[in-house]
Amino acid sequence: MSTTSRITAAAVVAALGAAALAGCGAPGGADAKTVTLVSHDSFSVSKPVLAAFEKQSGYKVRVLKGGDAGKAVNQAILSKDNPQGDVFFGIDNTLLSRGLDEGLFSPYEAKGLEHVPAGLQLDRARHRVTPLDYGDICVNYDRGYFARHKIAPPRTFDDLIKPRYKGLLVTENSATSSPGLAFQLGTVAAYGKESWQGYWKKLKANGVEVVDSWEQAYNQRFSGSAASKGKGDKPLVVSYASSPPAEVLGKKPAPRQAPTGVATGTCFRQIEFGGLLKGARNEKGGKALLDFLMGKQFQEDEPLQMFVHPARTDAEVPEVFTKYGATVDKPATLAPETITRNREQWIKQWSSLVLK
DSSP states (O other): OOOOSSSSHHHHHHHHHHHHHTTOOSGGGTSTTEEEEEEOTTOOOOHHHHHHHHHHHOOEEEEEEOSSHHHHHHHHHHTTTSOSOSEEEEEETTTHHHHHHTTOEEOOOOTTGGGSOGGGOTTTTTOSSEEEEEEEEEEEEEHHHHHHTTOOOOOBHHHHTSGGGTTOEEEEOTTTOHHHHHHHHHHHHHHOTTTHHHHHHHHHHTTOEEESOHIIIIIIIBTTOGGGTTOOOBSEEEEETTOHHHHHTTOSSOOSSOSEEEEEEEEEEEEEEEEEETTOTTHHHHHHHHHHHHSHHHHHHHHHHHOOEESOTTSOOOHHHHHHSOOOSSOBOOOHHHHHHHHHHHHHHHHHHHOO
16 A cells, blocks of 8 residues: 655655665675665655664664565565565555465564554464555546536446546556555455456446556556646546545645545555565564554654555544545455455456456
């Protein structure tokens, strides 16, 4: 789930990574004073919060980004015999079983888990991963576009296949992007194992566009994103229920509502995890970093850095996040074991159906 303002994430992470690298030793965290975090492009943390951890722990944090979550997980699997770092951040419930089956993580029970609801602790028995945040993958819409064209924005999956929305939606590739996969799983949850492919045939016929990553879909193709600078021509995008606050953050005076809205009938719940990579060169530092990620200071920093909900129930959430973000009372879900059994087959079927 992923996110910095999932809009300025890449620049922030690059800056953090560069600063950390200045104090690093050998690659991959071989220096005992360096702990390396491997993640997707959207990982972000406030500089003061990161600095406080580095001062308290004595470790310098090195951040390695690996593209969208799907790509980052795939790379972690490919390099598991010689891991790139000590901790992985950003594997979510749509991809979790893949990482666990590949033996990516070493068990570690992070401090503070007693403040995390049992429903988020999908590996509670073995603690190979730690739940760090959650969010809802939903279709976002550009309010200005629909107001100008005097069309009501879509609300449900069924709406997206109506002729009035033909050619307006961009989504991410299920095989390379965790939001794209979550959106596909949302359609499986909505239409069932026997009918979801029929829905996608209709969605394809209605002109859905598919791109490789969230960054490409939201920051480049979506007309409602400030990052696209007016160049995006798709007023519908698969993103997050918490994306609208990113569009108003820092604006003065504060607008009555965000320029983007959320089709709350298209949402799928995503839970994001971190874990100690098996074979980590700095295992002690990795455990300290996981404790930090689970700690209240980082958890309260997450909402406005990555636009996700903190996993801890005692973490306070800023008003701008709750005021402008959409509340999703009944997101679609699938049991982890159902995703595990069917994910690879569903991705292949989706790819054959939509990409050809």
